[in-house]
Amino acid sequence: MEYVIRRGRANHVQLCALIFTSSYFPTPPCGLQFQDKDWSVDIPVPIPTGPTGLRKHVAPKVSSVIPVEHRRAKSTEFSNEGRPYLKVLHLADLHYDPSYREGSSTKCGAPICCQAQSGSPMTGEAGAGRWGDYGPCDSPEILVRNMLEDIRRRHSDIDYIIYTGDSVAHDLWKLSREKNTKVINKVGELLKEYFPYTPIVGALGNHESFPRDSFPPPEDATVNRKFSNLWLYNLMADQWQSFLPNVNISTEARISGSYSVLIQPGFRIISLNTNFCYKFNWWIMYKNNDPGNVLRWLVRELQKAEDKGEYVHIIAHIAPLYADCYEQWRYQFSRIVSRFSGTIRGQFYGHSHMTEVLLNYDVNDPKRPVGVQYLTPSNTPYHRLNPSYTLFYVDGSHPDSTRAVLDSNTYFLNLTAANAHDDVTWHLLYSARRDLSLRTLEAPDWHDLVRRMDKDPELTRKFHAFAVKMSDVLKDECDKSCRRVIVCNMVESDRFLPRKCKNSR
Template sequence: MKKTLFILVLCTFSIIGVYSSIQQDRILEAVRNGVVKLLTADRAPNYLTKAVKNISKIKDTLESDETICQSCQVVVHQVLTYRRNGANKDSMKTYFNKLCKIFTGWGNTACHGYIDIEIDPVLYMMDNKNDLTPERVCAIYFQAQKCVDPDAKKWIIPLPPPPKKNEEIEEDDDDDQIGPLRILHLTDIHYDPLYKPGSNAVCKDPLCCQSGVPSKPGNAAGYWGDYNVCDMPRHSVLNLLNHIKEKYIKDIDFIYYTGDIISHKSWASSKSENTKTIKEIYGLFASIFPNTTIYPILGNHEPHPTDFYSPEDVLQNQISTQWIFNLSVTEWSRWLPESTQDTILKGGYYSVLIKPGFRIIAINSNFCFTSNLWLMYEDEDPRDQLAWLVEELYKAEKNKERVHILSHIPPGEILCHKQWSNQFHKIINRFAHIISAQFNGHTHIDELKVFLDEDDESDTDKVINVAFNGASFTTFVGFNPNFKIYEVDPSSAMVLDYDQYIFNLTKANQNTTPPQWYKQYSFKNAYNLHDMSLPSFEDLLEKMSKDDDLMWQYYRFLVRDSDVKIKEGCNSKCLKKLLCYITAVETNESVNC
């Protein structure tokens, strides 16, 4: 969610408008001259400011993408040149601050904060990655604009041959479980210890509701949360957990927590504060749900700096993010067996056999997130995770196990590194017959990701796998809080149905009495499905492609009937894009949506 150091410098170009080639050349020339001028000027020259302000209204996608990529390369080239010509740390910080202010529009507080936090790892990458080029940086961070690095390596994760027909798993109807398993899915709490009801909810920083006097009553932070750029206060988190304890926990078999505990105040994070908050939330989980096993994974906000997951060979304590894996081993030991510790320490991922025939594989997909600047340094299967995933799935296949995959970044996320996304897609295709479901977070929306059989030559799209997003407890930005409870077949581990629970933030903030949680929908009932088998998802996709009313319902659920989002609406073009995203399970597919 947060823009990191180079992205801060470059992000304005993601809203570049259409203009003639002459205008394009003028803008590029202004950027080229302006970023050089900024080296010695106290403030941006007028022509650079004017060029930035005149960039507006994209219409021709190809031309705008080309301009984004060229502009990005101009800026990164100057940044790299300045450092390689001998600029010291203080000079680089000063330069980054000037660039941040002109290209992001953020104030001193956020710009200085991000740069102070990220300067050391960024300089390490620049100094130790000899083949770091503008093309590499821009191809990674503006992959949605189809920027190209001609020297990019298309690395491959080897896959074992598929099983023979007689080796495939057969359904076992003799499971001792009476009734379906019930799994609680929580995600993206984004607890803000500094949240202050009544403070300014409409501020200039990337996160509000912490301080300041609102300019009018309507801008005051709500008691239970806020639709503006705000996260969640402690009393709201306690309400969520205690409500679940009182109403549902006795029927819950276990809990999936798919990441993001830390707030979006990423420009002021620290190891000590992140550690304190992580311990506090896991401590609440353990005390409020003392008899329920929780299977947690890391979000992109847990490390410091936010989004940064360093390579295994980066050992300097000042910049390594090994500390978050060390912390996770300790905190997760409440629920996970000792056998998971080696891989958690290696990269925050693990595999657990829940019972004979049913395995959970939890991965750290944050390694693919393009806001993780360490991808500039090393992008080839960070910490050997995908190779390990193949090994675990292959063993599960041989042992005739069904698998749930937990992952923070969902398949097809447009900011997931395209080569990682491509290889993950191939892994899911290979092992789809044993992967009963996937569970994600991160995007804060209640979305589906449906994998289609790439080898099927029929006219009908054959569904082979489904990923469910838990949406978010945080309201960031403009959503109602939620949680989900799944019913899962104990034999096949397939999802039979799920219920989504929400409360309306507008109504809740009318007073300080506890919010009125209610069931927004049951998936089977809402979509009038006989079951949630893969063929049923094929039928659902077919209906969605022909029925805007059905897609409007999908949008309502996606935003959890948020007053703000419902008012914004979603026209036919928007609905078609949402439908496209459902089957876009690889980054390149999402870009094309």
């Protein structure tokens, strides 16, 4: 911190803007944005198309990461009108806590409780539940194993898994490289124990680093010598490679924690280290012009994918349009999505711990929605939430495939019932298309949902209940102000574009 303050250019106003415009303050107390000198990422112009406006490419014959697409019988769970589809498990924010202790205090005064060191509950107070707790408490191993077993038993036809990071618990005052390494490896072992033959594509969470949230720019040689995250990038790259033994993930994984992998012919996943845009990564006060050069790298990968006729899904921990990502970086990402909206067919993130959907709009035509960012809710109960997992359905391999996201189902465990009656049943929380009355999951249909929610308070309350995973302490807490925040955040997360909500900042 001292190094950043002494050598960085950021001033007290910028520091205020970083802290008080994060997700911790949904309504910022100051009308500030974190900005330094204007900067932009070079984005190549599209190659002119023919008379039809379409560009045809033939993808080269390459081996597939997915050994065999599952042959699926008729199912009431999902149908793609007889065409193949991919069933994708998204795990996010597992926050495995090896120190979790049933019966310990849930009100210990620390950022995380329910641990052996949290002490005993006060007289009349309940202790930490066996399966997790609504207090500031992370995931006990018994909960993690039960969730993975439920997924394995009920969804044996998963084609691949995306895991968008945050394996480490919230006890940040006890972190070390050694402890983080041990937990990261433990989570990797659990995933491979339950899904030994299923490809897993991972992304890097902000809790994995030590110190937490610290992602110095590796392109600065002096900083890299003193504060390098090389140990973390090598650790994660080794784990990601073990998840995908049949391919070589790109070398960028060991440089900046990002990588690209071809899942099937014509279908690529890019794992992006968005922790470089995190407002609590103090290194952005030292260098905020594309730290890590990850946006420049992303543009190159997308251009190569476009040239080869590949469709792309992007996964990361922090969604670029989320309030925790600083505004200039957000806008540059919006520019990239606007340019490559025909190539980017899905975006999947975590970090929020709740269900959120944020829409990208064309920077040249701000009324036109061009992308959807799915913030998948957390596997951990932290904080006041039920644990959950989410399945996405993606257009599969066939001649007219778009690799579009077709639907999603989220499952949850009610902690009250689990702890009171040992009723460990994972229920379907909602299906996006059915329960939100969406024609498709394309950006214009989500935009239409926002219009409907703006006019229908009950629909917005329903969305909020899904967002907090039917938490017994949060599901009914959404007043007019809460509903307004939900609607406005979905459509105007890019603060550089014109506001879409009346009387909003």
